[in-house]
Amino acid sequence: MPELPEMETYKLLLQQKISGETITDVIINREKSINKEIADFSQQVLNQKIESVERRAKHLIFQLQNGSCLLLHLMLGGWMFYGKEEEKPDRTVQVQLSFGNQNLYFIGLRLGYLHLLSSEMLEKELQNIGPEPLDPNFSLDAFLDALKGRRSNIKTSLINQECIAGIGNRYSDEILWHAQLLPERKMHELDRDHFYRLYDSIKFILKQGIQNGGYMSEPLFFGDHRTGGYSRMMKVHGREGTPCERCASAIIKTEISSRKTYFCKNCQH
Known part of the structure; x- marks a missing residue:
């Protein structure tokens, strides 16, 4: 999607x-x-x-x-x-x-x-969609407020559109790899440093995705060389069994909230 x-x-x-x-x-x-x-x-x-x-x-x-x-x-x-x-x-x-x-x-x-x-x-x-993560007003405090009281795992919270807008299955995996956090970790277990890393990774990965045209395989028009460039840059999603680029451990696939989820068990904590 x-x-x-x-x-x-x-x-x-x-x-x-x-x-x-x-x-x-x-x-x-x-x-x-x-x-x-x-x-x-x-x-x-x-x-x-x-x-x-x-x-x-x-x-x-x-x-x-x-x-x-x-x-x-x-x-x-x-x-x-x-x-x-x-x-x-x-x-x-x-x-x-x-x-x-x-x-x-x-x-x-x-x-x-x-x-x-x-x-x-x-x-x-x-009306029920959460804040835009790349909006200039989406500060760390706004991020903490959006996730306040959440007791679900991080993956489920990230893909909840009422919580934060626009993040889905693929980018949640990439964000959590970049932040070095396991997708099944519970939100209420995170300390402020974890939240800061997660906040920073959300902005970094989404901006990187936009700069490289996202992952769509079909161009929008003939001569469109922008669309789809990010598909070659993904670190974990869809890469089950391949070595993690950070630690060389095999990428694992599991299911969380009925979603296929990819992560590195060795360097995500």
Whole structure:
């Protein structure tokens, strides 16, 4: 599932491609991917200018000229491609937004969605999401406050969107490796030094993920050399049995909160 760095990469690239552009056509191939009847959705979106593309947690928000917005959550397996009809990947497209001869294809939205919402509906939809970890106001004190009273393990707390926004399964593993903390450690067992290391690692890993284009394997458009660069830099996630880059011990895979979790038992404590 795309996490904060992947959605931030999409946001930055799409800001360059479609901000200020007008939607000239709408094609819906899967009605369950939207929240209105196809005719109603198309009527309200067609001929609207994209004022901006923003991100909140793992969502993208396409702000429309009329004050409404399109809220995207790719969920598991979802991705996007931007280009001409002849460039379209040979994959099933659930939703297509056109901007003249360029199209934004939403692919793999079996669980994901693109919902048309008013500003009030958007606020309600996102009201329970926690603070953005890369926000300038997300200080160490704000971090401690977000985790205050948590007695679950660190992994579960990190991926809880009501606690901190945008961190999912992959980046929680990378963050905990960088902080040298075991994923099953309980939050209430950590001292201030542990919290500081965890806070520092969250910011470091997420920024590194963004700078290297996240882990998505499919480029957003032809010539996109940014998307997916971070997949080669991951230290533990998906690397079961390979040597840890820090201590050479074998990376272990286990399951925590029904999530595949990767870590080094030797140098994470």
